[in-house]
Amino acid sequence: MFHALADGTRRDIVLRTLDGEYSVSALARRYPMSFAAVQKHVAVLEAAGLVTKQRKGREQLVRGNVDTVRRATQLLDRFEAVWRGRIDRMGEILADDPNGGTR
Amino acid sequence: MTVTNVHKDPDALTMTITVELDASIERAWQLWADPRQLERWWGPPTYPATFVDHDLAPGSRATYYMTSPEGEKYHGWWEVLAVDPPRRLEVKDGFADDSGKPNDDLPVGRMVVTLDDRGGKTVMEITSHFPSAEAMEQVLSMGQEEGMVQALGQIEGILAGDAS
Numbered sequence: 001m002f003h004a005l006a007d008g009t010r011r012d013i014v015l016r017t018l019d020g021e022y023s024v025s026a027l028a029r030r031y032p033m034s035f036a037a038v039q040k041h042v043a044v045l046e047a048a049g050l051v052t053k054q055r056k057g058r059e060q061l062v063r064g065n066v067d068t069v070r071r072a073t074q075l076l077d078r079f080e081a082v083w084r085g086r087i088d089r090m091g092e093i094l095a096d097d098p099n100g101g102t103r
Numbered sequence: 104m105t106v107t108n109v110h111k112d113p114d115a116l117t118m119t120i121t122v123e124l125d126a127s128i129e130r131a132w133q134l135w136a137d138p139r140q141l142e143r144w145w146g147p148p149t150y151p152a153t154f155v156d157h158d159l160a161p162g163s164r165a166t167y168y169m170t171s172p173e174g175e176k177y178h179g180w181w182e183v184l185a186v187d188p189p190r191r192l193e194v195k196d197g198f199a200d201d202s203g204k205p206n207d208d209l210p211v212g213r214m215v216v217t218l219d220d221r222g223g224k225t226v227m228e229i230t231s232h233f234p235s236a237e238a239m240e241q242v243l244s245m246g247q248e249e250g251m252v253q254a255l256g257q258i259e260g261i262l263a264g265d266a267s
Contacts, residue, residue, distance in 0.1 A: 006234070011114045068236070072113040075239040079231065080109050082243070083120045089144035090134050091104035094126045100133040100140075 004048035009033070010041050014050050018064030021054075027062060107226075116233040124225045128218050131225040132189030135159070135216065142167070150177075155203060159186050165194075166203045178203050184213075192216040198241070210238035 005011055009031055016022060016030075028038040042062055045051040049068045054061045108121040124131045134140050138157035146152035146169045154167040165181040178199035185193040197211040213232040218225050233239045 004235070005114055005116060014114065069113055072116060072236050072239075073111070075236055075243065076111040076113055076116075076118050078243050079118050079239065080111065080120065083118070083229065083231075084106060085147055086144050087104070087106060087120070087122050090122075090124070093134065093140055093143055094104070094124065094130065097140075098126070098130070100130045100137070 004044050004050055007041065007044075009038075010045055010050075013038075013041060013045060013062070014064050014069065016064075017051055017062050018066060018069065021061045021063045023059040023061055024053075025059070116235070116239070117230060119228060119230040121226065121228045123221075124227055126225055127223060128189045128220040128225045131218055131227060135192055136188065138165075145169075159183055159188070159192065161186055166199060168199075168203070176201065180205050181214075190218050209241060210234045212238055212242065 005014070012031075013027060016027070024039055024042055025035060027042070028035040031038055042051065042053065046053050049065055051062050051064050054063070104125055105123045106120060107123055108119075110119045111117075134144065136159055138154035141157070142152045142154050145154075145167070149172055150169045152167050152169045154165060157165045157167075159165070161183050163183045165183070166178070167180070168176040168178045170176055178201065179196060180199050180203070181194040181196050183192070183194055185191065193213070193215045195211050195213050198206045198209040200206050210233075212234065215230045215232075217228045219228075233242075
């Protein structure tokens with residue numbers, strides 16, 4: 001997933017394909033870039049596990065991988081808990097030592 | 104001391120938490136600028152942080168480690184990208200090896216802190232940017248028990264059939 005979502009087009013492809021399957025050529029029509037460039041973005045997303053690709057006849061169908069996206073959401077939930085703990089401790093420090101001035 | 108907003112963007116891998124502090128902006132800034140105060144809140148009580156170097160001048164590095172209950176040390180660093188006391192701090196944060204030297208094999212995140220004076224109170228906003236889900240997992244594995252508690256809560260929820 002490293003850097004896979006750092007690109008706006010790739011994020012857009014993930015969001016779009018979470019709603020339904022798209023062929024690579026259908027995706028390519030939506031972005032002002034070449035088929036090969038879109039294919040490359042899809043390959044990066046596939047390697048990161050964010051989309052899956054399935055051959056259907058002559059077409060390659062791309063579908064967003066909900067599990068990977070859900071994992072990012074869960075990780076961010078855990079980060080929220082980390083920061084809430086930190087903020088609670090900041091509150092204790094401010095209550096203990098309201099004027100500060102240790103430096 | 105109230106968390107007023109939390110915004111998470113799973114596509115961009117960012118989280119912004121906004122908190123209103125019952126303290127002046129100068130007092131709130133000390134939470135970051137004074138390493139002895141910083142280490143009282145950065146790590147959870149079971150994984151206390153120790154800042155070895157701490158200088159918030161642009162380009163400077165802060166180095167720290169967190170100590171597990173078993174005595175194992177997890178090293179990390181910040182590199183100061185921008186600083187405007189007492190209003191703004193922007194750092195890159197990463198992992199280090201046992202000697203405190205940055206480990207370039209592990210992902211590097213970024214954190215932006217802004218403080219805003221609201222007539223004696225301070226609104227602080229902290230935004231964390233992650234390069235990847237793996238980076239988030241690695242940071243969370245670094246003795247972040249609060250995150251673990253949350254994860255356990257999720258597992259219990261799933262076991263109880265509430266998988267939302």
